[in-house]
Amino acid sequence: MPAGSDTLERTPLFERHAAAGAKFMPFAGWEMPVHYAEGIRAEHLAVRSEAGVFDVSHMGEIETRGPGARDLLQRLLSNDVDRLAVGGAQYALLCREDGGVLDDLFTYRLATDHFLTVTNAANHAKDLAWFHQHAAGFDAEVHDAHGRYAMLAVQGPASREIVQAMADRPLPERMKAQRCVLGGESVLVCGTGYTGEDGVELLSDPRAAPALWDEIVRRGAHPAGLAARDTLRLEVCFHLYGNDLTEERGPIEAGLGWACKEETGFVGAAAVRAVRDAGPAERLVPFRLTGPGIARQGNPVQGGGEVTSGTFSPCLEVGIGMAYLPAQRAAVGTELQIDVRGRTRPAVVAQKPLYTKETHG
Amino acid sequence: MAEATYPQDLLYHEEHDWVRLDGDVATFGITWYAQDALGEVVFFDPPDVGTDVVAGESYAEVESVKAVSDVIAPLSGEIVEVNAALADNPETINEDPYGEGWMVRVRLSDETEKDNLMDQAAYTATLS
Known part of the structure; x- marks a missing residue:
């Protein structure tokens, strides 16, 4: 997007979203679907129980x-x-x-x-x-x-079956990527996602994306928007850049030390090693409200710390979120008081992930 | 409620609130437009009976999955009744915004304030 321009970019699937009753919002310079006619809760639950398809071509x-x-x-x-x-x-x-x-x-x-x-x-x-x-x-x-790419995420227990039926060869397993022919188009199929469900992400020629989308929807995946993508990722405690990750905080306090291998000498390795050795001053933890209310990004935690992501969990049916807390007050089970726009809402530091199929499915 | 509706017998405030007048008591709620813009309501915390509300100022919050929004009082007065059922069934605000989704009843302190509100035709004209 040109600097200073108010014009939002549109993905190749914009018309498909509009036809499916999407509500749009500006997101990082793109006009993206927040949710469709079915609504956030239905889209969220469809991904947990069946399959949803997300347009993530803005990435x-x-x-x-x-x-x-x-x-x-x-x-x-x-x-x-x-x-x-x-x-x-x-x-x-x-x-x-x-x-x-x-x-x-x-x-x-x-x-x-x-x-x-x-x-x-x-x-x-x-x-x-x-x-x-x-x-x-x-x-x-x-x-x-x-x-060169449009990107679709097909996520949910039925997602592989849906995409496999369109493919010329077995789909790659989780954390693998392979080119497959889907509906006559060569597509990079990746066994990755952002929902905590099984699924694939598809990187295709932008011109091929509308036909891919149509076929995936025809085979039963529910169109799902960015709002459901956010509630799904937060239930399984995946980080959102700009909320839970920023330039002002490092990987160790974010709980991402497992993705850092300081011995490789990457840019920032010395700083990351120093925090890992000394222990971080604060830690990112998931929480669940124990009473009514929904904490949101920016709400302060009494005694120090702040909420970086917060929403209502469609599966748990309570307010959930993630917050940076002083490290000594970040243990699972710690009771918190969150200042939600002037009202004190009780919450508790919870186990990661907040949602699992075994306990909530 | 899937289709946009704006009953003729109500008065409307520009912040997408409606008023049903009954003598010096008025019922408040949010319009079809407001609930549609919010999306599925998942939380409504009713204010306390006896609280004073001021026209143009927030008297409660309503939350959908994606956002929290202030609910603006269209008229001034004292809350005499709240719709406590919304605490357990906030989705009623989406399903029946002008009926079971009402929020509070207010004893008005200045009935002339209603002259600042819009009728259905004027309100719907602001939405297009």
Whole structure:
């Protein structure tokens, strides 16, 4: 989007969303569906019990290729790229030197010297500039691939069956990625998602996306919007960049130390190691309200800390969220008082994830 | 309620609240437009009986999954009754915004304030 422009970008599926009764909202410069005619709760529950399809084409892609691609990504990404095999997927953070989180990203290794990294829409331009800035001295090319892909997420217990029936070969397993032909189109199918359910994410030519969408919906997936995507991810405690991750906080306090391999020497590794060794001053924890009310992003916690994500859980039917708390008050079972617009609402630090099929399904 | 409706016998405030007048007592609620914009209501915390409300100011909050919104008093007065049933069944606000989804009854302190409200035709004209 040009700087200073009020014009929102639209994905190739905009007309499909409008036809399905979508309510739209601006999101990171894109006009995206918040929910459809069925409503957030129905979409959320459809993903938990059957299947939903999300248009996430606003998310960006950065392609890194060449003999030095591995070395460049090992320098930029917090995880160990050598543990990412061809045909695999890996979650990592992009950090500043001081450990502040620039973005959280999935990277797919398409070939030994060829990687595709998916960025958050709001961070895409910043990430791309960061990649370019650090590419000097590496024998690698960095390309903005956003215009080359539409992205659909098909999520829920029936999602693989729906997509498999359209595919020319077995779909990749969880945390794997493979090109498949779906309805005559070559699509990068990834065994990843953001809902806590089984499912796949599809990266296709933007021109092929409407027909893919139609076929997935015809086979039974419910169109689901960004609001359901948010309630689904929060029930399973997945981080949202801009809420639970920011440049002002590091990976260790966010509970993402598992995605950081300091021995690789990534940008920010020394700062991350220092926090890991000393122990973080605060920790991101999930919570559940024990009474009425819904805590929201920015609500302060009495005694220190703040809510970074909060919503109403359609599966648990209570207010849930995540908050940064002083580390000594972050243990599971700790009782909290959250200031929700001037009213004190009791809550309790809960086990991660807040929702599991076994206990709430 | 799937279709937009705005009853003729109500008065409307620009913040998408309705008023049903009955002598010096008025019933307040939110309009079809307001509940549709909010989406599925999941939480309504009724105010206390005896509280004074001021025209144009918030007297309660209504929350959907995606957002919290202030409910604005269209007229001033003292709350004499609240719809306590909404605490357990907030979705009633979506299903029946002008009936079972009413929010509070208020004894008006200044009946002339109603001259600042819109009739159905004027209100629906603001929505297009």
